[in-house]
Amino acid sequence: MFETIHYDVRDGVAWLTLNRPDKLNAFTARMNSEIKDAVKTASRDEEVRTIVITGAGRAFCSGQDLSDVDETMDHGDILRSNYGPMVKEMRRCEKPIVAAVNGVAAGAGFSLALACDFRLVSENASFINAFIHVGLIPDSGNLYFLTKLVGEAKAAELAMLGEKIPAERAVELGLANRVFSAETFTDEVHTFAARLATMPTKAMGLIKRSLKDASTLSFDEYLEREAQGQRIAGLTADHREGVDAFMQKRKPVFQGK
Amino acid sequence: MSAFDCIDTFITGGTAVIELNRPRQLNALNRKMVSEVVEAMESFDRNEEVQVIVLTGKGHSFSAGADIDEMAEDDPIRLELLNQFADWDRLSLIKKPIIGAVKGFVFGGGFELALCCDLLIAASGTEFSFPEVSLGVMPGAGGTQRLTKLAGRTKALQWLWTGERIPAEDALTHGVINQIVSPELLMEETLKFAAKIAKQPPLSLRLIKDSVNKAVDYPLYEGMQYERKNFYLLFASQDQKEGMNAFVEKRKPEYKGR
Structure with a gap:
């Protein structure tokens, strides 16, 4: 039923994999709405006790797919109709949501990770608040979450300079909970998710x-x-x-x- | 124990509970349901075992609105002859405190029914709305009047014109509801609150409700005169003697409702 993501429930864990690897899992309107639907499904499914969001291929999510937008659009309305409902659904969800950040999380991809309860990062992963490089502001709740995680001063720096934040640095800043080596990343994420799925x-x-x-x-x-x-x-x-x-x-x- | 088709009722302690009972239709209001609610309210209003009435709905939502099928073919003459809103008028004559416990959707006629309660406790996540405008009509059972008196003209017009959903937090901010509680504990918290009120002397509760309602409609001077009469009236009650004696004697009062 999903085209842009893969959704699968195993042993109490709902695995939600962004599945446009050739586009570095960039967002389309369809992907926004599929993530929202998948999170809602997982929230209602009594078997599901933890949700993991990760990316297929080498990226976690590279943000908005620029080929999916035309410049006559109303940027505000895109947030209201696509991104807002997605992050609201995630915030409504009363099960732990883990971002398994396997690679780069840029722009709205960074925001997606921020809307999760946990961020587990591969040593190859990085965050980048890329919006400023195209003259836009961080969206999809980005600064709402970011200020809580790192404080206003650091959030301002990350948003205004838009510098790449490597995995180790993300842990130091409190942006990520754990960093794992690329080889063990998948196993570590499974172990972490399995642990959450057996908790109250x-x-x-x-x-x-x-x-x-x-x-x-x-x-x-x-x-x-x-x-x-x-x-x-x-x-x-x-x-x-x-x-x-x-x-x-x-x-x-x-x-x- | 209930002899009704569309509602369920029971009494616990001094609190009577009326539950809208068409959960599969999200408790859509039909004329029968409204008249059963009124009948139950009036019977509890006369029942001396009951001090407080709680109105709530079974299932996901308090009430998603009126049964549209029932009204779609109505014409003004039929509506005038049917005089269905007379039932609603009787709700405003109930003397005992009515506490509404609402959750899920509280839309249209369901919102109007909720507004007939004296106090409202809402589960977090509850949404209120008057969507009538999108059907080419408007609220007809007091919605425009009661909402305006509670929230003021500015918010009432916005909500009634747009039909937008009002989150519980906004309803709280604008004085439409009293409290937001966790959904799991809606009934538990409501019954706790009802029990607290049920301990108060019943005649005081009635005359306070009577006076506060006058404050909404009367000019201040007339309201003050009205309040004064009710205040004097309570000095004719045994409970006034009991309450004041107990205070002087530093003991707990025992009220009889007389």
């Missing part, structure tokens, strides 16, 4: 909610929402399993419920 999924979804609340609510409002979140978590089977396993000195087996 509902609680992780509630953590995502709390993180969002933390940036929008006042402290008192936040504490009320936190109490509600803990009440919900306290009712999950995974909470009971975690406590039982602790008492019985065994490893917990979480169902994600």
Whole structure:
């Protein structure tokens, strides 16, 4: 059903692979909408407990496919109709989303990685906030996420200078969670995703909610929402399993419920 | 226990709960459902076991709007003779506090029904909308009036003209709803809140509602006079004696609703 991406669920992990390798996985309107649909499908699929987004071939995603746009277009409307709905769907998703950044993530490809909860990078990968080189501003929520990750000063530098950020530097900056060698990258991503997929999924979804609340609510409002979140978590089977396993000195087996 | 086709009802503690029960149609309102809601409300309003009424919907959404099929062929004369909005008028005569617990879509007639509640608690992610404009009509069960009184003319016109979806956060900002809670806990939090109100002396609750509603419609002077009469009236109640004695005697009051 998808043309520009490949979607596959295995062992609790939804693998969403951008699949236009000859175009370095550049975005078309169709790819925006397929990513959105795939994330929605994964959100609703009870079997899925983790989502991984990665790229086929040597790039993660090179940003907007410039051959897919004509210069009479309204740049704002393209964001409203294509990119906005995609990143909103990702932000609504209450399962962990991992960006497995196998190669270059440029422009909106960088934004896509920023909209994920984790960024695992191959040593060959790099980020580049390329928008400034064509006289545009970072979009698809880019600076919203970037300021939270690296602070306003560093975000301004990355956005205004548009310099390439190699994998190691991305980890130093707090942009990426882990860097792996190119040879072991695929295995490491699988291990990481498998680990997430056996953790208490509902609680992780509630953590995502709390993180969002933390940036929008006042402290008192936040504490009320936190109490509600803990009440919900306290009712999950995974909470009971975690406590039982602790008492019985065994490893917990979480169902994600 | 419910003798209704389109709704379910039950009582828990001093709270009566009415649930719209056509979840597969996203609780689309038909005339029967509205008249059942009114009937249930009036019966709970007379029931002394009940202090507070909660209105909610089963399934994904509170209510995605009115049943369009039912209205598509209507003409003005038929509507006048049918006088369906008389049922809605009766809702505004309910004396006890009505708390709406809403989620999912709260559209059109569903939004108007929600606006008939005194207080609204919404699950996060709830969307409100008056899409009537896109069907060549407009709200007819109080939507333009109640929304304007709550949110003011500026926002009301924007929302009614565009038919755009109003996120719960915006509804909160503009005073349309009281609170946003986690979707999983919508009923739990609503019932907790209802129980808190149900502990208050019932006559005070009624006359406060009566006076606050007057404040919405009356000029200030008339409203003040009206409030004063209700204030005096409460001094005829046993609960006033009980409340004030308990305060002086530093004990918890026990209210009888008399």
